[in-house]
Amino acid sequence: MKKRHLFSLLGASALSLVIGGCSQEQATTETQQVVQAKPAKSYQWKLVTTWPKNFPGLGEGPERFAKEVERMSDGRLTVKVYGAGELVPALEVFDAVSQGTAEAGHGAAYYWKGKVPAAQFFSTVPFGLNAQELNSWVTYGGGLELWKELYEPFGVIPALGGNTGVQMGGWFNKEINSIDDLKGLKMRIPGLGGEVLERAGGTPVQLPGGEIFTALQTGTIDATEWVGPYNDLAFGLHKAAKFYYYPGWHEPGTALEFTFNKKAFEELPKDLQAIVEVAARMVNQDMLDEYTARNNAALEELVGKHGVQVRRYPDDVLQALRTIADSTIKEIAEKDASVKKVYDSFEKFRANVQKYHEISEKAYINTRS
Numbered sequence: 001m002k003k004r005h006l007f008s009l010l011g012a013s014a015l016s017l018v019i020g021g022c023s024q025e026q027a028t029t030e031t032q033q034v035v036q037a038k039p040a041k042s043y044q045w046k047l048v049t050t051w052p053k054n055f056p057g058l059g060e061g062p063e064r065f066a067k068e069v070e071r072m073s074d075g076r077l078t079v080k081v082y083g084a085g086e087l088v089p090a091l092e093v094f095d096a097v098s099q100g101t102a103e104a105g106h107g108a109a110y111y112w113k114g115k116v117p118a119a120q121f122f123s124t125v126p127f128g129l130n131a132q133e134l135n136s137w138v139t140y141g142g143g144l145e146l147w148k149e150l151y152e153p154f155g156v157i158p159a160l161g162g163n164t165g166v167q168m169g170g171w172f173n174k175e176i177n178s179i180d181d182l183k184g185l186k187m188r189i190p191g192l193g194g195e196v197l198e199r200a201g202g203t204p205v206q207l208p209g210g211e212i213f214t215a216l217q218t219g220t221i222d223a224t225e226w227v228g229p230y231n232d233l234a235f236g237l238h239k240a241a242k243f244y245y246y247p248g249w250h251e252p253g254t255a256l257e258f259t260f261n262k263k264a265f266e267e268l269p270k271d272l273q274a275i276v277e278v279a280a281r282m283v284n285q286d287m288l289d290e291y292t293a294r295n296n297a298a299l300e301e302l303v304g305k306h307g308v309q310v311r312r313y314p315d316d317v318l319q320a321l322r323t324i325a326d327s328t329i330k331e332i333a334e335k336d337a338s339v340k341k342v343y344d345s346f347e348k349f350r351a352n353v354q355k356y357h358e359i360s361e362k363a364y365i366n367t368r369s
């Protein structure tokens, strides 16, 4: 029996006790007896995603999760990752995890707004929290408790599963010079951002990532947002539209999520539960790190090699969208007690963190530029 198995079975402190009281040989014999008496049970999980298999950034999160879980558990928990459509369609991930078709899922909470309206706050809110702030609200500001409460009736446990950082505003084939230019525009834009566009006179369309390029190229939609330079370049969106707008007012730091079937999670021994939680937390930070590193290189390529024209939304357009966004979100919250509860927590956190970030993050970035 190899020593690393001794570690995983007994833990480091138990190991030192055993070795401290007897010879190495005796310790090994004792371990064998432990192994014979209690063979380690292994678990195989299926993880379904809303992303195409191995899609850069978003799709790599669940792959890394699977790899780290297997490594940390020494193979006692293995996770097989299924891309969108391989086991279930992209937008049925939540249901699949809820029903136990898969033990785990990876996606974004705003995809489930039809089922859990308040879930949107756990992906992104127009003009809301950025990545750093959202991580803080969920982890240390009471967000996670509210999120768990929302998914509890579905037998699903949520966890943060990555963040894109501030997204880009989207791809258009015409310039946006005033709020009126959004009227009649058929744009792929999910979640609350979509509702804001609708109130500004546009038509929001919900499409999973894998269907965006064809829809834009064939004119089924006039415009789209996706993520940012790294992902948008990979999808070839620059081949179907020439104007690339910023900033992504609608998604200022979109969080991805892991979902776990509650029963499957609770069947795991405590150490494997901890491994699942720690691996999710690792992926959450890792994805943001990767996006930050790759987006600027991809933007250079889009502009330098493909001639993409980068445009900033005019201030008055952003201001108009901001006004619509605030009233839209408030209105949704007033209609539904479960949304109101999350909204109140989110808004309180936003107001406070905004004050502090004025004199910290923002002040520093302005100083540097």
Ligand code: CA
Binding pocket: 167, 225, 226, 227, 251
């Ligand atoms: Ca997006």
